[in-house]
Amino acid sequence: MARTGRPRSFDRDAALHTAMLVFWERGYATTSTTDLSAAMGINPPSLYAAFKNKEQLFREAIELYERTEAESSRRAMDEAPNVREAVAALLHGSVDRFTAEDRPRGCMIVHAASSCTTDHESVRDFALRCRARTKSTLAARLDAAVASGELAGDTDTDRIAAFYTTFLNGLSLQARDGAERAQLHELVDMAMTVWSARTGPLVAA
Amino acid sequence: MARTGRPRSFDRDAALHTAMLVFWERGYATTSTTDLSAAMGINPPSLYAAFKNKEQLFREAIELYERTEAESSRRAMDEAPNVREAVAALLHGSVDRFTAEDRPRGCMIVHAASSCTTDHESVRDFALRCRARTKSTLAARLDAAVASGELAGDTDTDRIAAFYTTFLNGLSLQARDGAERAQLHELVDMAMTVWSARTGPLVAA
DNA sequence: CCTCTTCTGTAGAGGTTAGTACAGAAGTGG
DNA sequence: CCACTTCTGTACTAACCTCTACAGAAGAGG
Numbered sequence: 001m002a003r004t005g006r007p008r009s010f011d012r013d014a015a016l017h018t019a020m021l022v023f024w025e026r027g028y029a030t031t032s033t034t035d036l037s038a039a040m041g042i043n044p045p046s047l048y049a050a051f052k053n054k055e056q057l058f059r060e061a062i063e064l065y066e067r068t069e070a071e072s073s074r075r076a077m078d079e080a081p082n083v084r085e086a087v088a089a090l091l092h093g094s095v096d097r098f099t100a101e102d103r104p105r106g107c108m109i110v111h112a113a114s115s116c117t118t119d120h121e122s123v124r125d126f127a128l129r130c131r132a133r134t135k136s137t138l139a140a141r142l143d144a145a146v147a148s149g150e151l152a153g154d155t156d157t158d159r160i161a162a163f164y165t166t167f168l169n170g171l172s173l174q175a176r177d178g179a180e181r182a183q184l185h186e187l188v189d190m191a192m193t194v195w196s197a198r199t200g201p202l203v204a205a
Numbered sequence: 206m207a208r209t210g211r212p213r214s215f216d217r218d219a220a221l222h223t224a225m226l227v228f229w230e231r232g233y234a235t236t237s238t239t240d241l242s243a244a245m246g247i248n249p250p251s252l253y254a255a256f257k258n259k260e261q262l263f264r265e266a267i268e269l270y271e272r273t274e275a276e277s278s279r280r281a282m283d284e285a286p287n288v289r290e291a292v293a294a295l296l297h298g299s300v301d302r303f304t305a306e307d308r309p310r311g312c313m314i315v316h317a318a319s320s321c322t323t324d325h326e327s328v329r330d331f332a333l334r335c336r337a338r339t340k341s342t343l344a345a346r347l348d349a350a351v352a353s354g355e356l357a358g359d360t361d362t363d364r365i366a367a368f369y370t371t372f373l374n375g376l377s378l379q380a381r382d383g384a385e386r387a388q389l390h391e392l393v394d395m396a397m398t399v400w401s402a403r404t405g406p407l408v409a410a
Numbered sequence: 411c412c413t414c415t416t417c418t419g420t421a422g423a424g425g426t427t428a429g430t431a432c433a434g435a436a437g438t439g440g
Numbered sequence: 441c442c443a444c445t446t447c448t449g450t451a452c453t454a455a456c457c458t459c460t461a462c463a464g465a466a467g468a469g470g
Binding site: 208209210211212213214247248249250251254255 | 414415416417418419420
């Protein structure tokens with residue numbers, strides 16, 4: 001089963017992780033393959049043999065980001081005792097991720113949005129779908145709460161999801177502009193006051 | 206007083222306006238001088254003679270944007286009958302601007318943020334200062350309301366300004382991702398429910 | 411008309427981009 | 441040991457980037 005031929009001399013997963021960090025920091029269009037291969041510690045032919053081209057490498061990097069970073073937000077939502085806490089956990093958890101000291105600031109996928117132009121339409125569409133997924137994950141959690149009776153039946157889950165997604169995007173930009181973690185947490189608390197005004201008396205917490 | 210020499214054969218203001226639209230649509234780093242001179246209908250030497258270089262052209266384009274687009278938001282705030290309406294006017298007016306049919310979507314300055322990397326630090330800093338100005342304009346309006354007794358003396362104006370600025374950035378991204386104007390107006394209404402929770406009983410509206 | 415100045419188009423310099431040809435290295439299977 | 445496969449480093453291509461040298465065009469002042 002083992003493949004024949006000279007074995008790869010670098011760790012593909014580690015190289016992909018490095019590429020993710022570089023794209024996260026610098027965006028898609030503004031990152032050159034020279035930057036990438038230098039950071040990954042390999043030469044261009046190795047990069048292209050392992051990842052096909054810049055676009056495919058970026059897609060794999062985004063997928064890795066979703067599997068690791070974004071997944072932690074999803075888990076935080078699942079572990080919360082109720083819907084309100086789930087939304088708060090999503091927002092506060094995202095703030096922590098957006099301002100982590102050992103990683104680039106903000107959300108990789110949000111940042112990727114702006115750094116591709118019409119020239120990279122397929123990359124742009126890919127990132128767009130990723131962002132839409134965040135919103136539907138949140139909407140699904142809200143719908144589940146409606147189904148279980150935790151939220152009133154006439155709750156406009158889609159609109160609430162859109163609101164918090166929009167706010168989350170704003171947080172990513174603020175983080176990238178250098179906002180302090182503590183301040184962003186305060187902003188999340190403010191955003192959560194929208195909650196009570198929108199979800200009716202069923203949720204007291 | 207008239208300058209001697211062969212007169213410029215194009216309208217500098219019109220060319221700058223065109224450049225603004227191109228930068229607005231495509232960002233800084235991802236717009237090439239070839240794109241610019243083609244759109245402006247002039248050749249590279251004319252572009253460089255009139256605007257010095259790409260960075261200076263971008264700075265002038267941002268300044269034009271602030272003088273025209275952003276100024277309309279400021280005016281909407283000034284014309285509002287009270288603080289709350291001023292903030293609402295800022296947000297709703299921005300949504301209209303972000304989704305105007307004849308212009309690129311979203312805010313040019315927000316978009317410029319992500320499209321420059323560490324390579325263009327001076328441009329990045331410039332855009333950062335522009336974004337900070339939006340927040341301080343809003344904070345100033347809130348402070349004026351406190352001074353005039355329209356808002357309670359202990360109102361945390363800076364935090365409120367930070368919240369709405371963050372939300373505004375999120376709106377810009379949503380607009381760029383293709384969100385409908387009507388939906389964004391609904392999100393603004395949701396964001397305004399934060400208002401009553403934060404400003405105390407002095408403001409009933 | 412002539413000079414002086416400044417603009418215009420052509421054409422290209424010098425650097426960076428994404429991606430690759432090729433020869434040799436380093437494994438596996440027989 | 442040898443064929444076969446696949447990776448590796450060097451060195452490159454073709455296209456693009458920002459910006460400019462240069463010659464001629466087009467105005468103003470005398």
